[in-house]
Amino acid sequence: MKKDIHLIASDDHQFNAYEHKPENAHAGLVVLQEIFGVNDHIRYTSDQFANAGYHVISPALFDRTQKNVQLGYTHQDALEGVELRSRIAPEETLLDIIASAKHLPYQKIGIVGYCWGGSLSWRAATETKLFSAASCWYGAAIPSLLQHPHHCPVQMHFGEKDHSIPLDAIEKVRQAYKDVDIYVYENADHGFGCQARDSFHKEAYELAQKRTLDFFAKNL
16 A cells, blocks of 8 residues: 655654555665655655565655655756755754654664665664664765764665765775675666666666665565
8 A cells, every 4th residue: 555644753843755555564664765855756666665565654855844845857856956955954854764764663674765865874874773774875975974883784886987976985985884785886877776867777776676675685
């Protein structure tokens, strides 16, 4: 069953979320958006994980500044998404992620995020103890967030040609966290896992998705 729901964070902020609960759900999973909102792509991505047996919640993280944001992938959409993100404190976003995890009635809960959500997945793994596994896809802020240990197994996925996350920055993460599985996909750019973007890279996406599903199967 899939539907839009309302959740409440610990600071009383009410926000929307997309929920997909399959009948055979065996674990919970929080799916975090890019800077484009909980749009058709994020809903499709959530559905893919639900089809694999996970009870999925995808919180509308822009709701703290603007409700019902569902952007496309033009340059103007990207600028709007960056501006919306800049108006929300990371600490507030983390409250929404925590509320999403607490909505899921399972002993083991995973988290996966893309772009902005990739960085937030890392923050959730290092700044909370709610998650049993975290998969972080092309999170550009990760190299600047190396102050804390992670509290669950983590894997990361980056594109070789992603200029927002240069290879030397990825190496910095690798050296700081030798127990994190870090994958760099040849000829892949930022957003390689999004079918709606010009940067979509089918082979890299399929391999990263397989690794993510295998990772969750092992840890959730």
